[in-house]
Every structure is written in C-alpha cells, then in structure tokens.
Amino acid sequence: MGTQAPGVRIGGLTVVYKTPAGELPAVRDISLTLEPGTITGIVGESGSGKSTLALSLLNAVQPPGRIAAGSVEIDGLGDVVGLAGEELRKARGRHIGYVFQAAQNSLNPLKTVGKQLLDLGRSHGVEDLRGLVREAQELLGRMGLDGARVLDSHQHELSGGMRQRVGIMLALVLNAHLVVLDEPTTALDMITQANILKIVREVHAERGLTTLVITHDIGVVAEVADRLAVMYGGRLVEQGPTREVLGAPQHPYTKGLIKAIPRLVGDIDEARALPGRPPTLATVPKQGCVFRERCALRMDVCDDVDPAPQVDQGERGPRTVACHAVTVKEHA
Amino acid sequence: MTLITRRLAGHLARGFVMILVVATISFFIVNNIPGDPMAARYEKLIEQGMAPEAAQQAVKVLYGFQPDGTLWQQYSDYISGLLRLDLGVSVTRPGTPVLDVLTDAAKWTIVPVLVGTLLSFLVGIIFGVYAAIKRTGKLGDALSISGSLLHGIPQYVLAMLLVVIFATLIPILPADGSVDILYEPGFNGPYIGSLVEHAVLPVLTYALSAYGGWVLAMKSSVVTVLGDDFILAAELRGVKRSIVFRYIARNAILPLFTMLALSLGLLLGGAVFIEKIFNYPGLGWLLISSVTDRDYALMGGAFLLITVGTILANIVADLFYTVIDPRVRSGEEAS
Numbered sequence: 001m002g003t004q005a006p007g008v009r010i011g012g013l014t015v016v017y018k019t020p021a022g023e024l025p026a027v028r029d030i031s032l033t034l035e036p037g038t039i040t041g042i043v044g045e046s047g048s049g050k051s052t053l054a055l056s057l058l059n060a061v062q063p064p065g066r067i068a069a070g071s072v073e074i075d076g077l078g079d080v081v082g083l084a085g086e087e088l089r090k091a092r093g094r095h096i097g098y099v100f101q102a103a104q105n106s107l108n109p110l111k112t113v114g115k116q117l118l119d120l121g122r123s124h125g126v127e128d129l130r131g132l133v134r135e136a137q138e139l140l141g142r143m144g145l146d147g148a149r150v151l152d153s154h155q156h157e158l159s160g161g162m163r164q165r166v167g168i169m170l171a172l173v174l175n176a177h178l179v180v181l182d183e184p185t186t187a188l189d190m191i192t193q194a195n196i197l198k199i200v201r202e203v204h205a206e207r208g209l210t211t212l213v214i215t216h217d218i219g220v221v222a223e224v225a226d227r228l229a230v231m232y233g234g235r236l237v238e239q240g241p242t243r244e245v246l247g248a249p250q251h252p253y254t255k256g257l258i259k260a261i262p263r264l265v266g267d268i269d270e271a272r273a274l275p276g277r278p279p280t281l282a283t284v285p286k287q288g289c290v291f292r293e294r295c296a297l298r299m300d301v302c303d304d305v306d307p308a309p310q311v312d313q314g315e316r317g318p319r320t321v322a323c324h325a326v327t328v329k330e331h332a
Numbered sequence: 333m334t335l336i337t338r339r340l341a342g343h344l345a346r347g348f349v350m351i352l353v354v355a356t357i358s359f360f361i362v363n364n365i366p367g368d369p370m371a372a373r374y375e376k377l378i379e380q381g382m383a384p385e386a387a388q389q390a391v392k393v394l395y396g397f398q399p400d401g402t403l404w405q406q407y408s409d410y411i412s413g414l415l416r417l418d419l420g421v422s423v424t425r426p427g428t429p430v431l432d433v434l435t436d437a438a439k440w441t442i443v444p445v446l447v448g449t450l451l452s453f454l455v456g457i458i459f460g461v462y463a464a465i466k467r468t469g470k471l472g473d474a475l476s477i478s479g480s481l482l483h484g485i486p487q488y489v490l491a492m493l494l495v496v497i498f499a500t501l502i503p504i505l506p507a508d509g510s511v512d513i514l515y516e517p518g519f520n521g522p523y524i525g526s527l528v529e530h531a532v533l534p535v536l537t538y539a540l541s542a543y544g545g546w547v548l549a550m551k552s553s554v555v556t557v558l559g560d561d562f563i564l565a566a567e568l569r570g571v572k573r574s575i576v577f578r579y580i581a582r583n584a585i586l587p588l589f590t591m592l593a594l595s596l597g598l599l600l601g602g603a604v605f606i607e608k609i610f611n612y613p614g615l616g617w618l619l620i621s622s623v624t625d626r627d628y629a630l631m632g633g634a635f636l637l638i639t640v641g642t643i644l645a646n647i648v649a650d651l652f653y654t655v656i657d658p659r660v661r662s663g664e665e666a667s
Contacts, residue, residue, distance in 0.1 A: 089567075116566075
C-alpha cells in the first residue's frame with residue numbers, strides 16, 4: 001500500500017445477525033466514502049450499528065453476525081469482504097489499525113506490552129524487531145509517555161489513558177495508514193479525553209492517515225472529524241462536512257441529537273431529549289423510515305418507503321440526507 | 333526473590349498455627365470418642381492372667397505413655413510430642429511409631445494418586461480446550477458429555493466397574509493388592525512389573541474420576557477467555573493464530589492451577605474408597621482400618637497428615653501464582 005493515505009469506499013454494506021427470529025440486519029445498505037487523508041466521524045446511539053460498521057472495515061464481524069451484502073474497497077487492498085485466512089490476517093495490523101475502546105481490556109493481562117509488541121512484530125514477519133521496539137518507544141514518547149517504562153509494564157500497571165495510548169501505538173507501529181478508532185475516549189476523564197483527541201489529530205496529520213472515529217459523543221466528532229456521518233437503526237441518515245452537519249442539521253434525528261446536548265451557558269431546560277427509544281435489532285422497522293416512530297415530521301410515505309439518500313454536492317464536499325420530509329421541502 | 337521469601341515466611345507461620353489448631357481439635361475429638369483402647373488392652377492382659385500392676389506396666393511399655401494422666405497432661409504431652417515429630421505409637425501395631433506406619437503407607441498413595449491426577453489433568457486440559465473451541469460441533473459436544481458423565485459417576489462405582497471389566501470379564505489385571513508376594517522385592521523386572529500391573533486399575537480410577545472435572549473446568553475457563561476483549565483485539569491486530577492460541581491457553585489455565593494444587597493436597601487422604609476397593613495399602617486404607625480397629629493414635633496421625641498436606645498445597649499454590657501471574661506479584665508490592 002506504500003505510505004499513501006488510502007481511500008475507502010463502502011458500498012451497499014449490509015451486516016446481519018443470526019437470532020432466534022431469523023437473520024436481522026444491524027447495518028443495512030450503507031454507502032460511505034472515506035477520502036484519503038481525512039478524519040471521518042460516525043455518531044449514533046448504542047445499538048445503531050456503528051461498531052458493527054467499524055468491524056466490517058476489517059472484515060471482522062463476529063459470529064453470529066456476517067456481512068450479507070456489499071463491499072468495502074480499500075486502496076491497495078481491494079475488497080476486504082473478499083479476503084479470508086492469512087491474507088486477511090496480514091491486512092489487519094499492517095494496513096488497517098484498530099483501536100479499541102479504552103475501558104476495554106485490549107491487552108493480554110499476563111504479558112508485558114513489550115512482549116505483546118514482539119508477538120505482533122513476529123506475526124507480521126518484521127525482521128528488525130529492535131527497530132520495531134524503537135519505533136514503538138518513539139510513538140509512545142510522541143504521546144507523552146515513557147516508552148521504555150510502558151513497554152516493560154503489564155496492563156494492570158497502566159491507567160486508562162495510558163492503555164489507550166498503547167492501543168494507538170499498537171495500531172500504528174506497523175505503519176498502517178488506515179486507522180479505525182472505536183469509542184476512543186469513552187470511559188476516560190475529560191482531561192485525558194482531550195489529550196487523546198489531540199494525539200489522534202496530531203498523529204493523523206503527521207503520518208498522513210485516513211482515520212475513522214466511531215463514537216456516541218458528538219463533542220468528540222466536532223473536535224476531530226472533517227466529515228461526519230450519523231447512524232440510526234443500522235442506517236446512515238445524514239452525512240457531510242462536520243461543520244455543515246452540526247451547524248445546519250437537516251435530518252430530524254440529527255436535529256434532535258444536537259438539541260439534546262446541554263449547553264454550558266443558558267438554561268439547562270433548553271436541552272431537549274429525543275422522545276422515545278432507539279430501536280433494537282428486533283424492533284427496527286422492516287420497511288419505511290427507521291426513525292419514523294420518534295419523528296415529529298412523520299408523513300404517510302414514511303411508513304412504507306425507505307427514504308433514499310439525497311446527495312447534494314456542496315463546496316466542502318458532498319452532503320447526504322435520507323429523509324422524506326427534507327426531500328419534500330426541497331422540491332416544494 | 334525477597335518478595336517470595338517474605339510470602340513464604342508468612343505462609344509457614346500461618347500454616348504452623350493452623351496445624352496446631354487442627355491438632356488440638358482432633359486431639360479433643362479423639363479423646364472424647366467412647367471406648368478406651370488402652371483400657372481394653374489392659375483388661376485383655378488381666379484376662380490372660382497377668383497381675384494388675386504388671387499389666388499396667390506392660391501397657392505403658394508397649395505404648396509409651398501414661399493412660400491415666402490428667403487431660404491437660406495428656407494434651408501437653410501430645411503437642412510436645414508433635415513438635416518432635418513424635419505422633420505416638422500405633423495401638424494395633426504395638427511398638428511401631430505412628431509416623432513409620434504413615435510414611436510406609438504414604439508411598440502407596442502418593443505415587444498412584446500423583447500419576448492419576450497429573451494424567452487426568454493433562455488429558456482433561458487438552459480435551460477441555462478442544463471442547464470449548466469446537467463447542468458447536470459434534471466432537472466438542474461428545475467431549476463435554478464425557479466430562480459430565482465421568483464427573484457424575486461416584487468413585488467407588490467407577491472402581492467396581494473397572495474391576496468387573498478388567499479383572500472379571502476380561503481377566504487381564506489383578507483386582508486387588510499392591511504387588512505379588514512371589515517376587516523378590518527390589519529393583520528387578522518381575523517385581524516392578526507386578527507393581528505396575530497392580531497399580532493400573534487404581535490409577536485408572538483416579539484418572540477417570542478426576543478427568544470429568546478438569547474437562548468441564550477447562551472448557552468453561554476457555555469459553556470465558558474466548559469472550560475477553562484482548563483476544564479479539566489481538567486478532568484485529570493480525571496476531572498469528574498460534575500466538576493467539578497461546579494467549580487463550582495461558583489465561584484459561586491459570587484458575588485451574590489452584591484446583592490442581594488443592595486436589596494434590598487432598599491426595600494424602602482422598603483415596604479412601606479406591607484403596608479400600610482395590611485393597612491397596614495406602615493412607616486411605618490405613619485411615620479406614622485405624623477407624624475400624626479403634627487405633628486412635630494412628631487415626632489422629634492420619635488426620636494430621638491430611639491437614640498438613642492441604643495447608644502445604646495452599647502455600648505452594650499461592651507461591652506459584654506469585655511466579656506466574658504478574659497481577660498477584662504487583663498486588664503484593666502495592667500493599
């Protein structure tokens with residue numbers, strides 16, 4: 001793949017989970033392009049399918065789930081949905097770095113970070129292991145940690161913020177240029193969170209990466225992402241340049257999300273929670289708009305017809321909304 | 333290393349106190365069991381026509397202690413004897429120290445139980461991993477079922493089943509005893525062959541009855557680790573399958589070492605049924621015969637040996653963890 005930031009084109013991706021009620025889609029017919037060198041944020045509530053989407057980028061959807069349709073084209077790798085076995089294993093880590101949620105234990109508790117780094121190097125046929133260790137120390141130092149000390153530590157000797165930086169180091173140390181961060185700052189305190197986001201931004205720019213950040217926190221996306229995609233019930237309801245989407249949200253769900261954020265100044269009552277609950281795998285409507293149950297703009301057509309994404313080529317990049325109400329307004 | 337020495341010292345001190353407590357409790361229990369073997373022996377000698385004074389003297393010489401001291405005196409004699417590793421003299425084997433009887437029987441227990449336990453541990457661990465990984469397949473199911481089944485059969489039923497099969501239906505193995513008396517004891521082929529031949533069924537019984545527990549424990553441990561995040565994380569980093577497998581195995585086997593250490597600790601007294609059925613002269617057999625013969629000194633010694641075994645096993649397990657689990661190591665440093 002070289003040292004170029006790769007572009008990623010997700011086309012018509014559908015991921016289903018096998019349940020007693022049959023195979024239910026967690027991600028349905030999603031198309032999304034990650035331009036080379038950009039940071040894309042995906043926001044959504046728990047169960048919106050965003051983590052499933054992130055795992056699809058590595059063709060790592062865990063059973064009982066599987067990718068039922070669609071493709072994930074990554075420059076230099078081809079369609080990862082078609083990869084399997086050793087080919088897939090070698091792509092992971094080497095071409096695509098994956099950073100786990102900080103609160104999760106993404107390190108083997110019985111081995112030091114350094115030993116796990118060597119395991120990673122050996123797995124990918126790195127011959128210069130000394131060089132790998134040096135690279136890791138440099139990365140850790142770059143993130144404000146004492147590299148030698150951290151490599152000599154076990155997971156339980158590191159704080160949440162330190163673990164997260166180790167996770168980022170392990171995702172980058174093999175020189176992957178596509179990095180997926182799944183809830184990178186969840187369960188971290190505010191200061192550590194700000195630190196990690198700063199690191200993500202800097203490392204992204206320095207190394208020339210293509211980055212995907214998955215989060216439920218709009219603040220995180222506003223902080224780092226060039227483009228923003230909003231997921232609801234396994235569908236992509238709106239996407240576009242971050243500023244445009246946050247500044248002038250079009251989809252009623254996006255509007256509701258932004259309205260729900262409490263402000264630092266002003267009355268706390270101005271923050272309005274969205275009425276109702278997000279759908280689960282079993283309660284997602286099989287046809288029509290997935291958001292209609294909670295939507296103030298609901299129309300008859302929403303019950304039967306799935307709103308098609310309407311693309312609008314803006315100055316700062318394409319803007320997409322999938323909502324009947326928005327379409328009607330534009331054409332009226 | 334100082335950490336381990338410090339831990340060891342603490343454990344030994346605590347273990348010593350525990351042994352004293354257990355010795356005290358078993359002393360008073362044994363003391364309160366109705367029936368006095370000394371008095372019985374004394375009366376027997378009188379019946380045989382001995383004068384009362386001579387009979388009392390004879391009993392005292394035979395057993396080396398005063399049956400008519402106060403309770404406190406008897407207790408302090410017992411404890412100070414213990415500190416000198418003197419467990420008293422066997423009642424049924426006059427003149428033989430209990431310690432000698434126990435060490436003689438111990439070898440018939442330790443070797444077969446050790447072999448049986450380690451064998452079942454090894455096989456159980458391997459099958460347990462397989463049962464966990466292939467838990468949706470037929471062979472995985474079969475392994476789990478074999479574990480539940482053998483775990484559910486009581487030891488003595490299993491022992492008798494093996495006797496019926498290998499000694500009665502297909503008479504290829506001896507049903508009881510420890511060795512044929514035909515052979516000259518020592519390091520020679522026929523004698524050792526006879527030893528092994530006699531040990532096969534008891535060892536097989538130990539191994540089969542313990543196997544089920546290992547399979548089930550290892551399976552559930554592996555299933556837990558398989559669901560841990562760091563396994564998925566390693567896979568997503570493209571770590572080789574063989575290395576990921578080592579991550580799983582090492583993390584999953586950790587809790588089983590406690591069980592192994594404890595079952596080795598119980599080894600000294602746990603083979604009662606098996607040794608009884610195979611008439612194998614180990615510690616379990618000795619314990620039963622000491623109970624039926626009212627050999628209270630021997631009984632107390634056997635109880636004490638089981639206590640010491642269990643306490644030592646706990647100490648070994650804990651020290652072992654200090655070595656293999658980094659979390660235990662630093663947990664101590666922090667405190």
